[in-house]
Amino acid sequence: AQSVTQLGSHVSVSEGALVLLRCNYSSSVPPYLFWYVQYPNQGLQLLLKYTTGATLVKGINGFEAEFKKSETSFHLTKPSAHMSDAAEYFCAVSRGYQKVTFGIGTKLQVIP
Amino acid sequence: GAGVSQSPSNKVTEKGKDVELRCDPISGHTALYWYRQRLGQGLEFLIYFQGNSAPDKSGLPSDRFSAERTGESVSTLTIQRTQQEDSAVYLCASSSSSGQGNSPLHFGNGTRLTVT
Numbered sequence: 001a002q003s004v005t006q007l008g009s010h011v012s013v014s015e016g017a018l019v020l021l022r023c024n025y026s027s028s029v030p031p032y033l034f035w036y037v038q039y040p041n042q043g044l045q046l047l048l049k050y051t052t053g054a055t056l057v058k059g060i061n062g063f064e065a066e067f068k069k070s071e072t073s074f075h076l077t078k079p080s081a082h083m084s085d086a087a088e089y090f091c092a093v094s095r096g097y098q099k100v101t102f103g104i105g106t107k108l109q110v111i112p
Numbered sequence: 113g114a115g116v117s118q119s120p121s122n123k124v125t126e127k128g129k130d131v132e133l134r135c136d137p138i139s140g141h142t143a144l145y146w147y148r149q150r151l152g153q154g155l156e157f158l159i160y161f162q163g164n165s166a167p168d169k170s171g172l173p174s175d176r177f178s179a180e181r182t183g184e185s186v187s188t189l190t191i192q193r194t195q196q197e198d199s200a201v202y203l204c205a206s207s208s209s210s211g212q213g214n215s216p217l218h219f220g221n222g223t224r225l226t227v228t
Contacts, residue, residue: 032214043203044155044219051214090155094213099168100145105154 002027002093006103014111019063019078021106023091026072033074034092034100035065044090050074061085086110114138116220118204124226125194133189133223137206145217146179146189147203155203161187194227201225 007022025031035047048059055067061084065076076089091103117136125131137144146158157171161181172178176194181187191198201224205217 034216036217036219043221044205044217046216046218049214049216088154092217096213098213099157099160099162100207100213100217102147102155102157 002031002095002098002101004091004093004101004103006091006106008106009104010107010109012109012111013081015083016080019076019081019085019108021076021089021091021108023065023074023076023103024072025074025091025093027093027095029095030069031093031095033065033067034094035059035063035074035076036090036092036102038088038090038105040087047076047089081108081110083110083112116204116206116218118202118220118223120223121221122224122226124228127196127227128193130190130192131194131225133191133202133204133225135187135189135204135206135220137185137187137204138208138218140184141206141208141218142184143207143215143217144181144187145205145207146187147205148200149203149222150200158189158202191225194225196227199225199227 003026005024033050036044037047038044050067058064063078090105094100119134142163144161148156159179160168176192179189201222203222205219207215
């Protein structure tokens with residue numbers, strides 16, 4: 001079985017500050033990991049994914065995430081928050097034909 | 113079409129009526145998911161179709177909910193005898209999963225269901 005834990009359902013940062021959204025996973029086999037973003041009143045879109053290879057992956061809008069097997073983590077970061085980053089972020093894990101499992105989501109608020 | 117298409121985009125229905133929501137996945141995508149998202153809440157998994165395998169219905173909240181998929185194409189989610197608690201956005205997603213699970217999900221814009 002696989003599961004995802006997102007620490008912090010709400011995160012607030014100041015504009016220009018570091019964004020760090022935490023995601024830990026549980027999987028009996030090496031997982032594939034994803035971050036999705038949902039902007040207000042929009043559908044979900046892929047932000048970035050880790051499948052194999054380099055453990056630091058870069059996504060759209062300056063976001064990146066690092067797969068750390070020893071910590072079973074896949075935290076999402078961005079060096080400098082922008083007002084347009086205000087959205088809800090979902091971490092997800094999958095492997096094989098198992099259904100994709102999503103975390104509960106983290107709402108990011110950016111304070112001017 | 114280039115993306116996942118859901119219809120209708122909005123549906124208002126009276127309590128007790130049945131509703132049918134439609135999802136057209138991206139052509140060739142073998143995996144299809146339905147999720148429910150209540151106002152201010154995260155994604156609630158409902159059902160998962162993968163190719164010709166039996167669907168994973170473990171997320172359906174009650175026997176009022178059912179879903180079908182024709183081959184690897186259109187899917188319909190049916191809610192019978194709707195209740196006000198069913199009001200939510202229903203999201204469909206598809207994936208070109210090859211069985212490895214490394215393909216991302218492509219989401220539709222959802223159907224906003226309001227039960228009055």
